[in-house]
Amino acid sequence: AQSVTxxxxxxxxxxxxLVLLRCNxxxxxxxxxxxxxxxxxxxxQLLLKYTTGATLVKGINGFEAEFKKSETSFxxxxxxxxxxxxxxxxxxxxxxGGYNKLIFGAGTRLAxxx
Amino acid sequence: GAVVSQHPSxxxxxxxTSVKIECRSLDFQATTMFxxxxxxxxxxxxxxxSNEGSKATYEQGVEKDKFLINHASLTLSTLTVTSAHPExxxxxxxxxxxxxxxxxxxxxxxxxxxxx
Numbered sequence: 001a002q003s004v005t006x007x008x009x010x011x012x013x014x015x016x017x018l019v020l021l022r023c024n025x026x027x028x029x030x031x032x033x034x035x036x037x038x039x040x041x042x043x044x045q046l047l048l049k050y051t052t053g054a055t056l057v058k059g060i061n062g063f064e065a066e067f068k069k070s071e072t073s074f075x076x077x078x079x080x081x082x083x084x085x086x087x088x089x090x091x092x093x094x095x096x097g098g099y100n101k102l103i104f105g106a107g108t109r110l111a112x113x114x
Numbered sequence: 115g116a117v118v119s120q121h122p123s124x125x126x127x128x129x130x131t132s133v134k135i136e137c138r139s140l141d142f143q144a145t146t147m148f149x150x151x152x153x154x155x156x157x158x159x160x161x162x163x164s165n166e167g168s169k170a171t172y173e174q175g176v177e178k179d180k181f182l183i184n185h186a187s188l189t190l191s192t193l194t195v196t197s198a199h200p201e202x203x204x205x206x207x208x209x210x211x212x213x214x215x216x217x218x219x220x221x222x223x224x225x226x227x228x229x230x
Contacts, residue, residue, distance in 0.1 A: 043118075
């Protein structure tokens with residue numbers, strides 16, 4: 001069965017510090033991978049996605065993620081955190097033929113302090 | 115870009131009444147829409163897949179008679195919570211796909227339902 005694991009339900013960083021949010025997946029077929037951000041009482045906004053091709057994917061707001069098949073990982077990074085990055089982040093997977101039926105991780109709440 | 119509009123953004127209703135939530139794709143046609151439920155500080159749980167012109171496909175454990183889904187057109191899907199109870203209070207989010215299978219889903223801003 002396919003699944004997504006996000007290590008760390010809460011991550012706290014200082015403004016200007018590196019952001020690293022971890023995501024590992026379990027799948028028997030090559031997945032499509034996504035990172036979404038959710039601000040309080042709002043829906044989800046797509047940060048970036050990987051389907052095929054280059055394994056290092058750049059997204060909005062300075063975020064990027066790298067698909068590592070050998071590690072079954074798709075960790076999200078940003079070189080320098082900004083206060084506005086504080087939000088809930090969700091890693092998600094879908095699969096060819098799955099009609100975009102997304103399976104979400106439990107989410108990681110990112111706090112950014114001055 | 116693709117926009118999904120969800121209405122209302124919040125609703126309070128009395129126990130026993132029904133509530134309808136609308137999900138519209140504003141600038142694209144969505145043959146498939148998805149309805150999620152999110153409990154406080156938890157992830158999104160897929161409730162059902164809504165296909166235009168056909169019956170929705172519900173996930174295991176989701177009561178189809180409780181959560182009625184209608185996808186009458188390529189731009190509108192509705193979720194009706196029938197005979198709502200306080201345990202139905204939650205954040206409901208819809209999403210729609212614009213384009214091909216590996217295109218990302220676009221999400222509405224969600225509806226917070228509170229049943230008193």
